[in-house]
Every structure is written in structure tokens, then in C-alpha cells.
Amino acid sequence: MVRRATHLAGVIETFTRAYFGPDIESRLRPGFFPFTEPSADVSMECHVCRGASTRPGGDPCRVCRSQGWIEIAGAGMVNPRVLVACGIDPDRYSGFAFGLGIERSLMIRHGVTDIRDTVEGDVRFSRAFGMEA
Numbered sequence: 701m702v703r704r705a706t707h708l709a710g711v712i713e714t715f716t717r718a719y720f721g722p723d724i725e726s727r728l729r730p731g732f733f734p735f736t737e738p739s740a741d742v743s744m745e746c747h748v749c750r751g752a753s754t755r756p757g758g759d760p761c762r763v764c765r766s767q768g769w770i771e772i773a774g775a776g777m778v779n780p781r782v783l784v785a786c787g788i789d790p791d792r793y794s795g796f797a798f799g800l801g802i803e804r805s806l807m808i809r810h811g812v813t814d815i816r817d818t819v820e821g822d823v824r825f826s827r828a829f830g831m832e833a
């Protein structure tokens with residue numbers, strides 16, 4: 701099972717670098733989701749401060765709250781019990797899942813610094829992304 705979980709980690713790293721840029725770091729930390737085991741929280745290096753806010757003398761960062769990382773997704777190996785419930789033999793098959801928050805993905809990819817801009821309904825913001833009110 702460990703090899704399969706490392707495959708998940710590799711797919712996530714490949715995805716994040718392809719989507720957000722080859723120099724963006726990502727990390728997985730243990731997490732909990734009811735349908736995956738093991739589960740992980742996926743974080744990416746802050747696109748605004750690039751971690752500088754965590755260093756001595758660094759300016760505070762509002763986007764990552766000076767953590768240097770932004771959580772963007774949940775992930776994990778599909779729990780074998782879920783596979784059994786679906787009629788799939790977990791000794792023969794495995795699966796993994798991950799899902800990104802669309803607002804955070806938009807922020808990181810396009811340099812949006814305030815997540816509230818994505819939900820306030822300002823047409824000047826939404827038109828920039830090809831949406832009409």
C-alpha cells in the first residue's frame with residue numbers, strides 16, 4: 701500500500717507543477733477524510749510571499765497568514781471498505797482521490813490576493829475570467 705500512496709504523492713506533485721508552475725513547492729501532511737485511508741491535506745507554497753513571511757524580518761503575509769503555505773486540497777487512498785462496498789476487490793484494485801478548492805486554485809494561478817473577491821459578485825472581477833453577470 702505504501703507504493704500506491706507514493707504514486708498519489710507523485711501525481712499530485714506533477715499536477716501542481718503543471719498547473720501552478722514548475723517552481724511551486726507542494727507538500728502532503730497527514731489528514732482525515734472518511735472515505736480515504738491514509739488521507740492527506742495538500743498545501744502549496746504561498747504564491748504571494750513564497751515563504752518569505754516566515755523568515756526573520758519578513759513582512760507579514762495576509763494570504764497565508766505568514767505560514768508560508770496554503771492548503772489547497774484533500775487527498776488519500778480510497779479506503780478498501782469503500783471499494784468492497786462498490787463491489788471492487790481491494791486485493792486486486794486500489795484507487796486514490798484528490799480534490800482542489802476552486803477558489804484557492806484560481807487565487808494561486810492568477811495571483812488573486814483576497815479570496816473574498818471570488819464570491820462578492822463584482823462583475824469587474826468575474827469579467828476578467830470570462831464570466832458575465
Ligand SMILES: [Zn+2]
Pocket residue numbers: 746747748749750751753761762763764765766767768769
Ligand atoms: Zn504568504
